[in-house]
Amino acid sequence: MTAEIVLQIFRFGFLLLLWLFIFAAFRVVRADLFGGRAGRVAAVPPRAAAPGKRKNKGPRTLVVTAGPLAGTRITLGEHPILIGRADDSTLVLTDDFASSRHARLTNRGGQWYVEDLGSTNGTFLDQQRVQGPLLVAPGQPIRIGQTALELRS
Amino acid sequence: MTGADPAPQVAGAAGAPGTAPAVPTRRGTELVMLAFAVVITLAAQCVVDITVTGSLRPELAAFGGWFTALWAVMHVVVRRFAPYADPLLLPAVALLSGLGLTMIHRLDLAGEQVGATATREDAPVQLVWATLGVGLFVAVLLVIRDHRLLSRFAYTLALVGLLLLALPAVLPASISSVNGAKIWIRLAGFSIQPGEFAKICLIVFFAAYLVDKRDVLALASRRVMGLELPRGRDLGPVVVAWLLSILVLVFERDLGSSLLLFGIFVVMLYVATERASWLVIGVGLFGAGAFLAYQLFGHVQVRVDTWLDPFAYRDEGGYQMVQSLLGLGTGGLFGAGLGGGRPDQVPVAKSDFIAAAIGEELGLFGLVAVIIVYLVLVERGLRSSLIVRDAFGKLLAAGLAFAVAWQVFVVLGGVTGLLPLTGLTTPFVAYGGSSLVANFALLAILVRISDAARRPAAPPVQPGPPQRAMLGEAPTEVVRP
Numbered sequence: 001m002t003a004e005i006v007l008q009i010f011r012f013g014f015l016l017l018l019w020l021f022i023f024a025a026f027r028v029v030r031a032d033l034f035g036g037r038a039g040r041v042a043a044v045p046p047r048a049a050a051p052g053k054r055k056n057k058g059p060r061t062l063v064v065t066a067g068p069l070a071g072t073r074i075t076l077g078e079h080p081i082l083i084g085r086a087d088d089s090t091l092v093l094t095d096d097f098a099s100s101r102h103a104r105l106t107n108r109g110g111q112w113y114v115e116d117l118g119s120t121n122g123t124f125l126d127q128q129r130v131q132g133p134l135l136v137a138p139g140q141p142i143r144i145g146q147t148a149l150e151l152r153s
Numbered sequence: 154m155t156g157a158d159p160a161p162q163v164a165g166a167a168g169a170p171g172t173a174p175a176v177p178t179r180r181g182t183e184l185v186m187l188a189f190a191v192v193i194t195l196a197a198q199c200v201v202d203i204t205v206t207g208s209l210r211p212e213l214a215a216f217g218g219w220f221t222a223l224w225a226v227m228h229v230v231v232r233r234f235a236p237y238a239d240p241l242l243l244p245a246v247a248l249l250s251g252l253g254l255t256m257i258h259r260l261d262l263a264g265e266q267v268g269a270t271a272t273r274e275d276a277p278v279q280l281v282w283a284t285l286g287v288g289l290f291v292a293v294l295l296v297i298r299d300h301r302l303l304s305r306f307a308y309t310l311a312l313v314g315l316l317l318l319a320l321p322a323v324l325p326a327s328i329s330s331v332n333g334a335k336i337w338i339r340l341a342g343f344s345i346q347p348g349e350f351a352k353i354c355l356i357v358f359f360a361a362y363l364v365d366k367r368d369v370l371a372l373a374s375r376r377v378m379g380l381e382l383p384r385g386r387d388l389g390p391v392v393v394a395w396l397l398s399i400l401v402l403v404f405e406r407d408l409g410s411s412l413l414l415f416g417i418f419v420v421m422l423y424v425a426t427e428r429a430s431w432l433v434i435g436v437g438l439f440g441a442g443a444f445l446a447y448q449l450f451g452h453v454q455v456r457v458d459t460w461l462d463p464f465a466y467r468d469e470g471g472y473q474m475v476q477s478l479l480g481l482g483t484g485g486l487f488g489a490g491l492g493g494g495r496p497d498q499v500p501v502a503k504s505d506f507i508a509a510a511i512g513e514e515l516g517l518f519g520l521v522a523v524i525i526v527y528l529v530l531v532e533r534g535l536r537s538s539l540i541v542r543d544a545f546g547k548l549l550a551a552g553l554a555f556a557v558a559w560q561v562f563v564v565l566g567g568v569t570g571l572l573p574l575t576g577l578t579t580p581f582v583a584y585g586g587s588s589l590v591a592n593f594a595l596l597a598i599l600v601r602i603s604d605a606a607r608r609p610a611a612p613p614v615q616p617g618p619p620q621r622a623m624l625g626e627a628p629t630e631v632v633r634p
Contacts, residue, residue, distance in 0.1 A: 010200045011490030015515060017193050018522040021248060024189060025529050028182055028241055032536075068367075069547075071539050075176065075609050087301060092543040094364060 058110040059138045059151035067147030068094060076112070076151075081105040083144060084117070097121045097145030105136070112136045112151055121145060176609040179240040180232050186244035187224050194220060194251025197491055201259045204492030205266070219280060220251065223287050230291050234298075235604035239537060242600055245530040246581055250589070252523065253582035254279055255491070256503075256510050263497035275503055275584055282586035286593030293597035300602045304545045307361030314354030317347035318397075322404040334576050335405040348401075348410045349591035352417075353598070356556060359418055360548040363425035366390070371426035382430055391431065394418040395438045399446070406452050409563065409575030415439060416559050421552045460573040473500050477568055480513035481520075488516025503584035505576065508568045523582070524565065531558040537603035550602045553595050 062081060064072040074081060074091060081090040084102035093102065099119040106113050113133040116123040123130040124143040136142065142149045195217050202209045224247050231238050258276035297303060303310070321329035321336050329335045337344050363370075370387055398415035401407055419435030446453045459466045463474035476499040483494060496502050496510035503510075512520040534554025538547045557580050564579045566572030578588040 007204060007490055007493065010204065011487065011493065014193075014197060014200055014491060015487065015518050015522070017196060018515070018519060021186075021189055021193055022522055022525050022529070024186060025241055025245065025526070028179075028186065029529070029532070068544060069542070072542055073540055074542065077609050090542065094544045096368070 059153045061152050063152050065148045078107050095145035178236045183240035190244045190247035191221050197255040200491045205262045234294050235600050237604045237607040238600045239533045239603035241533045245526050249581040256507055257584050260503050282589045286590040290593040290597040293594050300546050303357050304361040307358045310354040311358035314351040317351035320347050334407045336407045346587040349587045353595055356552040359421045364544045367425040399442050409577035417556050420555050424551045456573045477506055477509040480509050484513040484516045486517050488514050488519050507583045508565055508579050527561045534599050537606045541606035546602050553599055
């Protein structure tokens with residue numbers, strides 16, 4: 001009799017354990033999606049770690065909004081972001097209208113500037129062709145060939 | 154600023170709580186989830202032993218230690234060499250392989266109980282295969298430091314894949330044939346299924362090839378009845394893939410690999426070009442091929458007939474299917490409990506029908522839980538595909554993740570009677586060395602891509618170029634505000 005009860009406890013207990021695992025897995029997925037994707041969480045710790053050093057109020061992610069790489073997100077740090085067809089670019093484009101080193105985004109005191117690196121077909125910020133470094137506001141579309149990018153905070 | 158450059162190495166080497174890295178690597182989460190998966194596996198082992206034999210077996214401690222060590226090694230390797238990898242890939246696979254080992258052990262016990270003369274223990278063998286799989290996982294992760302390296306060997310891998318795929322077909326049946334399917338290489342008591350490795354090689358090739366050609370395949374099209382139809386000559390690749398899968402079906406009598414390969418190619422084509430017409434063309438081609446195969450080949454007819462009405466053939470080809478359905482029915486919602494059912498009634502329950510065994514002992518709730526764990530694995534793969542920053546990586550991750558999903562769908566469809574039976578194995582769960590080892594390699598590539606995807610954008614992978622770039626940019630930027 002007791003053995004029977006133990007077996008029933010095992011039976012349902014194990015199923016419960018399995019579903020707890022799934023629950024835990026979903027919590028991780030959720031944290032990844034909302035609680036701060038890898039990207040958003042990413043920008044927070046440096047602020048906490050070095051509060052006095054710099055103010056990080058500016059944009060925190062670079063999002064590809066159109067083109068073959070649409071949906072790609074890049075977490076912005078302090079380092080410049082190279083865009084082009086070259087393999088060592090931060091964002092590697094496979095677009096015939098992109099040059100191998102096409103454009104660069106650089107951080108100056110929390111502001112991001114876009115700069116064309118002598119590309120053949122040009123970089124456009126809000127319809128305007130980029131000549132020298134231009135300040136990019138969040139939500140302003142940057143166009144390179146078929147690809148459109150924007151900064152988001 | 155330059156001081157931040159070695160940051161990823163620091164995070165990778167230590168990942169210690171004290172030196173919080175700039176971007177969370179989530180290795181701690183992975184460790185907790187891995188521990189959870191190992192605990193569930195050990196609990197399952199205990200439940201099986203107590204239910205079936207009334208006491209824990211003496212080797213359980215050794216098994217537990219070995220199994221835990223495997224995942225500890227993988228965790229440490231990932232922590233060191235792919236610090237930003239997705240935290241759920243490893244735990245999901247740990248749970249799946251743990252459950253698989255437990256079910257195989259449970260079926261070993263059932264064999265002993267019935268008093269079969271040859272009491273072959275398959276669980277320890279599977280554990281050895283898992284160890285080899287972990288070895289391959291580590292090797293792949295160490296050798297391939299950047300997944301883009303793979304695209305350089307795309308055509309070599311295609312050749313290797315085709316050779317592996319074709320090898321069993323040309324070997325004599327005494328070496329390559331098991332139960333009618335010519336997909337094996339059996340040498341000296343050792344049998345491997347090269348098709349499992351061919352799958353990965355071909356996915357890599359598809360990804361590299363489609364990245365090159367997708368513009369042609371996507372742009373040159375005519376619009377017919379709301380569908381973007383490609384030009385006739387652009388149909389070449391899909392027809393070649395179709396012919397290849399038909400050849401596999403004819404010469405290796407393997408419905409599973411055939412369906413798997415063609416499905417993967419069509420979906421990767423769709424992902425690369427964003428044209429739904431490829432899916433329609435693929436389904437059409439497959440339908441035509443399946444109909445032809447049904448008309449021409451006896452073994453396909455048997456499969457389809459037993460699928461349509463297994464109970465009419467219960468004494469011949471449908472026996473397996475009938476036993477599987479009865480087992481699932483016995484399991485009901487909550488299952489008979491681990492060790493409480495009779496999953497050994499289904500022939501080859503350890504490999505092809507392990508899902509039926511899980512369904513019988515853990516019930517619908519247990520089987521759905523297992524499917525959701527697969528879903529988590531696939532979702533993490535597709536998510537890596539979404540956020541990785543190069544087209545090859547995107548396509549490769551999507552292809553690998555889809556391969557797992559498709560395989561699970563086809564196997565479970567077969568076991569539950571939704572689809573005709575195929576000879577595919579349930580990834581990571583079913584008994585079978587090549588499948589397990591190959592899937593660990595697949596996992597390693599996914600981990601590598603997810604590491605690249607989640608790694609913060611800068612500093613780049615190579616420590617050299619950024620330094621030069623920094624120095625080079627200094628004058629230009631200071632001058633113009």
